[in-house]
Amino acid sequence: MIKTAIMGFGTVGSGVYEIIRDMTSADAAGDEIEVKYILDIRDFDNEEIKPLLTKNFDDILNDNDVKIAAEVMGGLHPAYEFTKQLLEQGKSVVTSNKELVATYGPELLEIAKKNNAMYLFEASVGGGIPIIRPMTVCTKANDIMAVAGILNGTTNFILNEMFTKGKDFTEALSDAQAKGYAEKNPAADVEGHDACRKLAILASMAWGKYVNYNDIPTCGITDITSRDVAYAEKMSSVIKLIGYAKMNEEGKIYASVSPMIVSEENILSDVNGVFNAVMIHGNYLGDAVFYGKGAGKLPTASAVVADILDCSRHIDVKKHNILWECSDENIIADSNEQTLTFLVRCTDSCENIENIFDEVEFVSLFNDETAFVIRNVKRGKLNAGLEKINGVIHALGVLDFI
Amino acid sequence: MIKTAIMGFGTVGSGVYEIIRDMTSADAAGDEIEVKYILDIRDFDNEEIKPLLTKNFDDILNDNDVKIAAEVMGGLHPAYEFTKQLLEQGKSVVTSNKELVATYGPELLEIAKKNNAMYLFEASVGGGIPIIRPMTVCTKANDIMAVAGILNGTTNFILNEMFTKGKDFTEALSDAQAKGYAEKNPAADVEGHDACRKLAILASMAWGKYVNYNDIPTCGITDITSRDVAYAEKMSSVIKLIGYAKMNEEGKIYASVSPMIVSEENILSDVNGVFNAVMIHGNYLGDAVFYGKGAGKLPTASAVVADILDCSRHIDVKKHNILWECSDENIIADSNEQTLTFLVRCTDSCENIENIFDEVEFVSLFNDETAFVIRNVKRGKLNAGLEKINGVIHALGVLDFI
Numbered sequence: 001m002i003k004t005a006i007m008g009f010g011t012v013g014s015g016v017y018e019i020i021r022d023m024t025s026a027d028a029a030g031d032e033i034e035v036k037y038i039l040d041i042r043d044f045d046n047e048e049i050k051p052l053l054t055k056n057f058d059d060i061l062n063d064n065d066v067k068i069a070a071e072v073m074g075g076l077h078p079a080y081e082f083t084k085q086l087l088e089q090g091k092s093v094v095t096s097n098k099e100l101v102a103t104y105g106p107e108l109l110e111i112a113k114k115n116n117a118m119y120l121f122e123a124s125v126g127g128g129i130p131i132i133r134p135m136t137v138c139t140k141a142n143d144i145m146a147v148a149g150i151l152n153g154t155t156n157f158i159l160n161e162m163f164t165k166g167k168d169f170t171e172a173l174s175d176a177q178a179k180g181y182a183e184k185n186p187a188a189d190v191e192g193h194d195a196c197r198k199l200a201i202l203a204s205m206a207w208g209k210y211v212n213y214n215d216i217p218t219c220g221i222t223d224i225t226s227r228d229v230a231y232a233e234k235m236s237s238v239i240k241l242i243g244y245a246k247m248n249e250e251g252k253i254y255a256s257v258s259p260m261i262v263s264e265e266n267i268l269s270d271v272n273g274v275f276n277a278v279m280i281h282g283n284y285l286g287d288a289v290f291y292g293k294g295a296g297k298l299p300t301a302s303a304v305v306a307d308i309l310d311c312s313r314h315i316d317v318k319k320h321n322i323l324w325e326c327s328d329e330n331i332i333a334d335s336n337e338q339t340l341t342f343l344v345r346c347t348d349s350c351e352n353i354e355n356i357f358d359e360v361e362f363v364s365l366f367n368d369e370t371a372f373v374i375r376n377v378k379r380g381k382l383n384a385g386l387e388k389i390n391g392v393i394h395a396l397g398v399l400d401f402i
Numbered sequence: 403m404i405k406t407a408i409m410g411f412g413t414v415g416s417g418v419y420e421i422i423r424d425m426t427s428a429d430a431a432g433d434e435i436e437v438k439y440i441l442d443i444r445d446f447d448n449e450e451i452k453p454l455l456t457k458n459f460d461d462i463l464n465d466n467d468v469k470i471a472a473e474v475m476g477g478l479h480p481a482y483e484f485t486k487q488l489l490e491q492g493k494s495v496v497t498s499n500k501e502l503v504a505t506y507g508p509e510l511l512e513i514a515k516k517n518n519a520m521y522l523f524e525a526s527v528g529g530g531i532p533i534i535r536p537m538t539v540c541t542k543a544n545d546i547m548a549v550a551g552i553l554n555g556t557t558n559f560i561l562n563e564m565f566t567k568g569k570d571f572t573e574a575l576s577d578a579q580a581k582g583y584a585e586k587n588p589a590a591d592v593e594g595h596d597a598c599r600k601l602a603i604l605a606s607m608a609w610g611k612y613v614n615y616n617d618i619p620t621c622g623i624t625d626i627t628s629r630d631v632a633y634a635e636k637m638s639s640v641i642k643l644i645g646y647a648k649m650n651e652e653g654k655i656y657a658s659v660s661p662m663i664v665s666e667e668n669i670l671s672d673v674n675g676v677f678n679a680v681m682i683h684g685n686y687l688g689d690a691v692f693y694g695k696g697a698g699k700l701p702t703a704s705a706v707v708a709d710i711l712d713c714s715r716h717i718d719v720k721k722h723n724i725l726w727e728c729s730d731e732n733i734i735a736d737s738n739e740q741t742l743t744f745l746v747r748c749t750d751s752c753e754n755i756e757n758i759f760d761e762v763e764f765v766s767l768f769n770d771e772t773a774f775v776i777r778n779v780k781r782g783k784l785n786a787g788l789e790k791i792n793g794v795i796h797a798l799g800v801l802d803f804i
Binding site for chain 2: 019023141269287288293301306310313
C-alpha cells in the first residue's frame with residue numbers, strides 16, 4: 001500500500017480524495033494507494049477526513065511512508081517550497097498547478113531527476129484530458145513540428161455563444177459568469193493569461209526547452225465583436241482563442257496566444273462550449289488531436305490520480321525523467337519574422353490599401369469599414385504596412401496548421 | 403544500447419527501421435535502441451539492411467542481446483508462434499498486428515505477465531494516434547462507461563465523399579481505390595471487419611475482459627445510398643461507420659460495428675477523410691477524444707517505435723501488465739435489449755406504421771418510400787415491429803454517446 005498526501009483540500013484536492021477513496025477498478029487493485037495526510041490551513045467539519053488533516057507540512061515531509069504527494073493547492077508560494085523539499089527527499093510530486101509548472105518547471109524537473117523522483121503535471125493542461133503523457137510518448141518517436149490548442153474553456157464558451165447565438169462579448173461573458181464558467185474577475189481567462197501558461201507548458205514539453213510564459217505575446221478576446229464574427233462566417237470559419245507554437249529552422253519557437261480565424265475544415269473549429277483540444281503535428285505522426293473537458297473538479301482530479309498511480313508504479317525503479325533545458329538566450333523567435341495569413345479591418349479606402357500591399361482580397365460586409373485578407377505575409381511587414389493605413393481596427397491571424 | 407529485432411520488413415517494418423535509424427531527438431538519447439535483426443523470408447537488394455537480415459527466427463529467439471522485438475509481419479501465423487516464444491523467453495514484443503491482438507490477446511498478455519515481459523500494441527488501433535496508452539491511463543483513474551470510434555479510414559473517406567461530393571458508394575469506393583486508400587478487394591474495410599477487430603481491442607482494454615470480435619454484430623457500409631445521405635442531412639447529421647461499445651448494468655457489453663447517424667453536434671461528425679477518432683466516456687473524465695491518421699507507414703511505425711522505447715525504459719523492472727480476463731460465458735450483451743434511436747426506411751404506409759409503433763416522427767423526402775425516426779426503443783422491440791412492416795429497406799441507429 002503506497003501512502004500519499006494531498007496538499008490543498010479545495011475543489012481539485014477534495015476530488016482527488018474522493019476518487020482514491022472510491023477507487024474500485026480491478027486494474028488499480030495491483031497498486032493500491034492510500035491517503036495518509038491532507039494538508040490545509042483551513043479547518044473542515046468533515047468527520048471522514050479529520051484523522052488525515054494536518055496544518056503542518058513537516059508531517060508529510062518527514063514521514064518516510066509517504067512516497068507521493070499531490071500538490072493541488074495552487075499559487076506559487078508555498079507550493080514551490082513544498083514541492084522542492086519533497087522532491088529533494090526523493091518523494092514524487094504530482095500537480096494541477098499550471099502556474100507553478102510554467103514558472104519553476106525546469107528547476108523542479110531537475111531536482112526530481114537528481115533525486116530519482118517524479119514530477120508529473122498531466123492535470124496542469126487540459127484538465128482531465130490525457131495530453132501531457134501522450135505528448136511525451138509522441139515526442140519519443142516524433143519530432144514535434146507545431147502545437148495549436150484551445151486551452152481555455154471560458155473563452156471558448158464565450159466565443160461559441162457569440163457565433164451560435166449572436167451575443168456580443170459582454171453578454172456572452174455575463175452568461176459564462178452566470179453558469180459558473182467564468183469568474184467574477186475574468187481577466188486571467190479573457191485576456192489569455194491562463195492559456196498562455198498552458199501553452200508555455202506544452203511548448204516546453206514539445207521541444208524539451210523551457211519556454212517562459214512571460215516571453216509569449218498574448219492577446220485575449222475582449223476586442224472581438226459581432227463584426228469579427230460576421231467576417232469569420234463569411235470566410236467559412238470561426239474565431240478561437242488559439243495557443244500556437246512552432247519551431248522554426250533556427251531552432252527558435254514562434255509562440256503566441258491570440259484569437260485566430262480557424263477554417264471549418266480544421267477540426268479545432270468544431271471544439272465547442274467549454275471543451276479544450278490540443279493539436280500536435282509530429283514529423284511521422286502528422287496531425288493528432290486530444291479533446292475533452294479542460295476543467296472541472298472530477299476530470300482534473302482524475303488526471304491527478306492517474307499521475308499518482310503512475311508514480312506508484314515507478315517506486316524504487318530508475319526513472320526516465322524529462323528535463324526542460326534553460327538557456328540565457330531567448331528561445332522565442334521574433335514574431336515579426338513569422339509568416340501568416342491575416343484578416344485586417346480598418347476604415348481606410350481600398351485604393352490606399354492597394355497602394356501599400358501588393359495582393360489583398362477585400363471582404364465587403366459593412367459600409368463604414370474596409371476589410372481585407374493578406375496571405376502569407378511576415379508579421380513585421382504587415383505591421384509596417386499597417387502603420388501607413390488609416391483607422392486600423394485590428395488584424396486577426398488565420399490558423400494555418402502546417 | 404538496447405538491441406531490438408524487426409520481424410517483417412513490409413510497409414510498417416521498413417518504417418520502424420527508418421525511424422530508429424534517424425532517431426535524433428534529444429529525449430531519446432537516454433535510451434538508445436539499435437536494430438540487430440530484420441526477419442523476413444524475402445530477399446532485399448538493400449545494402450544498408452543486408453547485414454541485419456535473417457530468415458531464421460531462432461537467431462532472434464536465442465540471442466540474449468535482443469530484449470525487444472517488433473512483430474510487424476501481420477497475419478496470425480507464424481506471428482502468434484513467434485510472439486509466444488519470445489514472450490516465454492522474457493523478451494518484450496510490440497506489434498501493429500490487430501488481428502493477432504484481437505485473437506490471441508488474452509493468452510499473449512498472460513504469458514507476458516508471467517515472464518515479466520511487455521506486450522504492447524499501440525499501433526494496432528488508430529495507426530499512429532496515441533489511443534491505447536491514454537486509455538490505459540484513463541482506465542486507471544476512471545471507470546470507462548462507453549467507447550465509440552471511427553476506426554477505419556477507408557470507409558470514412560468513402561462516406562465523406564458521398565456526403566461532400568454527392569458520389570454514390572460505388573463511385574466513392576473507386577476513388578478510394580484510385581487514391582490507394584482502399585484495396586482491390588475492399589471487403590475487410592467496407593464490410594466492417596477491420597473496424598470490428600479494432601473495437602474488440604478497445605473494448606477489451608476498456609473493461610479488462612476479452613471481447614471476442616466474432617461475437618460483435620458487424621455491418622458494413624455497402625448498403626448506404628445517396629438517399630441515406632439525404633435523410634442524414636435533413637437530420638443535421640452525417641453517417642459514420644461507428645464501432646460502439648458500452649457496459650450495461652449487468653456488466654455485459656453492448657458492442658456493434660455499424661453505419662450510424664451522427665449529429666453535427668457530436669465532434670465525431672467532423673472527423674473527415676481518412677482520419678480516425680476514438681471517443682471514450684470516463685465516469686470522472688467525461689468525454690475525451692483522440693484523433694489523427696489511422697493508417698500509413700510512418701504514423702503507424704512511429705507508434706511501434708514509441709512502444710519499443712516504452713519497453714526499453716522498463717527493462718529489468720517489475721512490469722505492471724494488464725490482463726484481459728477470459729470467461730466461458732459470452733460477455734456481449736443481447737443487442738435486442740439495447741435502447742437506441744433509429745431511422746427506419748421502408749415502403750409501407752404511414753397508417754400501418756402508426757398502428758405498429760406508438761410514437762414515430764416521419765421524415766418526408768421521397769415519394770416512393772416512407773422514413774421515420776423512433777426514439778429510445780429496444781432493438782428487439784423495433785425488430786419485432788419491423789417484421790409487421792412492408793418493404794423495410796433498413797434501420798440505422800443514431801449515435802447517442804452517453
